[in-house]
Amino acid sequence: MSHTEEIEESAAPLIEHLAELRTRLIRAVIAFLIGMIACFAFGGQILDFLLIPIENTMRELGNPNPVMQYTAPQEYFFTLIRISMVGGLALSFPVIGYQLWRFVAPGLYKNEKNAFLPFMIWSPVLFLIGATFAHLVVVPLAMAFFLGFADLPSYLAALVGDGDLAEPGVALPATAVRDSGIDIVFNGKVNETLDITLKMIVAFGLCFQLPVLLTLMGKAGLVSGDGLANVRKYAVVAILLLAALVTPPDVITQLILFVVVYGLYEISIFLVRRVEVKREAKLRAEGYYDDDEEAFDEEMQDHGK
Numbered sequence: 001m002s003h004t005e006e007i008e009e010s011a012a013p014l015i016e017h018l019a020e021l022r023t024r025l026i027r028a029v030i031a032f033l034i035g036m037i038a039c040f041a042f043g044g045q046i047l048d049f050l051l052i053p054i055e056n057t058m059r060e061l062g063n064p065n066p067v068m069q070y071t072a073p074q075e076y077f078f079t080l081i082r083i084s085m086v087g088g089l090a091l092s093f094p095v096i097g098y099q100l101w102r103f104v105a106p107g108l109y110k111n112e113k114n115a116f117l118p119f120m121i122w123s124p125v126l127f128l129i130g131a132t133f134a135h136l137v138v139v140p141l142a143m144a145f146f147l148g149f150a151d152l153p154s155y156l157a158a159l160v161g162d163g164d165l166a167e168p169g170v171a172l173p174a175t176a177v178r179d180s181g182i183d184i185v186f187n188g189k190v191n192e193t194l195d196i197t198l199k200m201i202v203a204f205g206l207c208f209q210l211p212v213l214l215t216l217m218g219k220a221g222l223v224s225g226d227g228l229a230n231v232r233k234y235a236v237v238a239i240l241l242l243a244a245l246v247t248p249p250d251v252i253t254q255l256i257l258f259v260v261v262y263g264l265y266e267i268s269i270f271l272v273r274r275v276e277v278k279r280e281a282k283l284r285a286e287g288y289y290d291d292d293e294e295a296f297d298e299e300m301q302d303h304g305k
Contacts, residue, residue: 024099031095036088043080046087047190050197053135054188057143068188079191086198093124116216123212130208133260134200141253142196147186203246207257210264211271218272225273228265235265 039046051068058066070076097120104116217223228235243257 020103024103028092028096028099031092031099032088034088035091036084038091039087040080040084043083046083047079047194050083050135050194051190053140053197054143054147054193057140057147058186060144061147068190068193070190075189075191079194082191082194082198086202097124119212119216123209126208126212127205130204130206131201133208134204135197138204138253138256139197139200141256142200145252199246204257204260207242207246207261208264210261211268214265214268215271215275218275219279223272225269225276228269228272232265236262239265 054068055066070079101117101120214223214228218225239258239261242261243254246257
């Protein structure tokens with residue numbers, strides 16, 4: 001066989017792989033666009049759902065008629081676009097993950113497929129759990145922390161004039177006048193409030209991927225349960241820094257994120273050790289595991305200590 005023929009044969013599989021990759025990418029993009037359009041059609045309802053934490057906080061602080069505003073003609077439209085992109089990615093992730101799986105699966109052995117497939121399933125599940133936890137617990141705490149500095153009840157009572165808050169659905173009198181002082185009120189912008197909410201949801205969703213990532217690394221032999229346990233003190237420092245970066249300057253939300261991520265780290269250690277036990281049992285069954293060699297290594301380690 002000539003050198004030219006060898007080059008042509010080696011190039012043929014590459015072209016086939018590129019064509020397969022193009023097909024998978026096109027299908028993934030189409031799924032994303034369909035999900036984005038579907039979310040845009042219900043963008044207003046999704047926005048209302050995402051703003052529930054700040055709405056409830058404002059009502060609890062004494063504001064009977066919570067109002068959000070936008071200050072540019074295009075602001076509300078692009079807010080809906082952002083929501084549609086995030087929602088479209090969430091809706092289309094199963095399709096995107098399936099296309100990724102179909103592309104890499106032919107190059108994997110059967111045992112590798114069995115090891116990789118559960119992570120494709122658990123990854124979106126854990127992300128959804130983290131996002132739900134952020135929306136129901138963390139975001140309300142963050143909103144209560146920031147808005148709690150405003151003395152809304154006193155301000156509203158001063159506007160009404162008789163010391164009683166206005167009933168829900170009743171407009172505050174526009175002619176109310178104060179003899180002294182400056183009214184400092186919250187005029188929330190839709191895009192800025194949504195930005196905080198989406199950051200929290202994405203941050204907690206990604207943090208909940210920690211067990212998936214470390215367990216997959218454990219299956220690949222990149223980390224071990226004992227190794228993760230030995231660097232626990234460094235992990236604590238890293239988690240504290242993460243909590244300070246991705247949460248508002250609120251001790252409560254930072255503590256919640258630290259407790260959650262550290263708990264996930266301990267769960268990851270347990271899962272990695274289970275993976276190691278199963279791998280060891282499999283090697284013993286196949287005759288590749290040498291107990292004498294293991295005992296010798298442990299004896300040398302004890303002697304070195």
